[in-house]
Amino acid sequence: MSTAPLRSDPAFAREADATDPLRGFRDEFLIPAQAGGNPVHYFCGNSLGLQPRGVGEILERELAVWREQAVLGHHRGDTPWYRYHELLRAPLGRLVGALEHEVVCMNSLTVNLHLLMVSFYRPQGRRTRVLVEDQVFPSDMYAVKSQIRWHGLDPERDLVQLAPRPGERHLRTEDVEAFLEREGETVALVLTGGVNFLTGQRYDLKRITRAAHAAGARVGFDLAHAAGNVPLRLHDWKVDFAVWCSYKYLNAGPGAVAGAYVHESHARDRSLPRLSGWWGNDPETRFRMQLEPEFVPVPSADGWQLSNPSILGMAPLRASLDLFDRAGLDALRTKSIRLTGYLEYLLDELAVARVEILTPRDPEARGCQLSVRLREGARQAVETLAARGFVCDFREPDVLRIAPTPLYNTFGDVRALAGVLAGEASPR
Numbered sequence: 001m002s003t004a005p006l007r008s009d010p011a012f013a014r015e016a017d018a019t020d021p022l023r024g025f026r027d028e029f030l031i032p033a034q035a036g037g038n039p040v041h042y043f044c045g046n047s048l049g050l051q052p053r054g055v056g057e058i059l060e061r062e063l064a065v066w067r068e069q070a071v072l073g074h075h076r077g078d079t080p081w082y083r084y085h086e087l088l089r090a091p092l093g094r095l096v097g098a099l100e101h102e103v104v105c106m107n108s109l110t111v112n113l114h115l116l117m118v119s120f121y122r123p124q125g126r127r128t129r130v131l132v133e134d135q136v137f138p139s140d141m142y143a144v145k146s147q148i149r150w151h152g153l154d155p156e157r158d159l160v161q162l163a164p165r166p167g168e169r170h171l172r173t174e175d176v177e178a179f180l181e182r183e184g185e186t187v188a189l190v191l192t193g194g195v196n197f198l199t200g201q202r203y204d205l206k207r208i209t210r211a212a213h214a215a216g217a218r219v220g221f222d223l224a225h226a227a228g229n230v231p232l233r234l235h236d237w238k239v240d241f242a243v244w245c246s247y248k249y250l251n252a253g254p255g256a257v258a259g260a261y262v263h264e265s266h267a268r269d270r271s272l273p274r275l276s277g278w279w280g281n282d283p284e285t286r287f288r289m290q291l292e293p294e295f296v297p298v299p300s301a302d303g304w305q306l307s308n309p310s311i312l313g314m315a316p317l318r319a320s321l322d323l324f325d326r327a328g329l330d331a332l333r334t335k336s337i338r339l340t341g342y343l344e345y346l347l348d349e350l351a352v353a354r355v356e357i358l359t360p361r362d363p364e365a366r367g368c369q370l371s372v373r374l375r376e377g378a379r380q381a382v383e384t385l386a387a388r389g390f391v392c393d394f395r396e397p398d399v400l401r402i403a404p405t406p407l408y409n410t411f412g413d414v415r416a417l418a419g420v421l422a423g424e425a426s427p428r
């Protein structure tokens, strides 16, 4: 990846794309077309990733097994369904920095959050509180409040939201640490995002985990906006649990099967309460339920499974994770920092009067997404972008979330977007 000084002329984008070592990966995706036939400029990988070309084929393979083998497909062929989720362990483990037996592909994100809170939110005595970030994704908030009430407690008292300091926009890690030092003995669980969905702030998960453990609390993360976006080392950081979805940066399609991580130190702990179902049971004895009715959890993240998972929901994820493996996580992150840095540079150079960047300026404190406030005429700007073939995510009243993803976005996409926000009359 070139490190030449950034420039705002359109030729720079062409040069950067021509020398991008990952440029071939864009062709691995199906990009929707604009009315004239040109591909859209897609900046919504933070919401729904594009479809990898390999998805059709991998799905058709399983449809053929279903068609031709029906129930025998559970145990026949190259990818028997009985152990299909195991095929995802190695690539998912690499993606989130976990051991293979610490990750499992199952359910959807909020369901996994509930299942893992059952095990890791265990209020006792004075230690009853859940500590979350200020701008929590609403589904997480509903989940946390309902768990607190489930234990007969009161969210008014037992939910703590840590906000940035007055006049600041981002939560400081030292403030999380200071809170936990001061009041940690009342905290049962710390739960934050990996990258905040609204501001794009990336949290220092290593330090938060250390501070939570020093205070005697458990720690879990919602990695919806972090998985496939920023480097993660969940095992080394000793994170207790994490959950993520697969339809954003992981490009596995709408409602695709989600992921969960549980540190191996918990997997063998039979004293941890959990909600159980047959797919969490030892696969060797799973069908001997009449003879061996007692639940024997798999001593790994698999032990938190409930039901047999959707093969058609998991197959696209295999196609997508293959691309991550081929591109390499380090190379993707290098391009991501450059691409988002280019977007930031262009907005500062060309469109500073019209947009205010809300995401941290430090590349280490963010992923690929920049959230920007449109200073005036937000609605009009969003309509102009849509009319010119840009797909971005708008949050009322005036925040645009722009996520240039290194697998399929180009420097040309970014230059074109900045041009529109700068009020340039036509694409240059």
Ligand SMILES: Cc1ncc(COP(=O)(O)O)c(C=O)c1O
Residues within 6 Å of the ligand: 108, 109, 110, 111, 137, 139, 140, 193, 197, 222, 224, 225, 245, 258
């Ligand atoms: C940060 C975050 N958490 C949770 C969710 C909810 O995910 P699901 O509907 O898969 O449970 C989303 C969905 O976009 C999200 O962005």
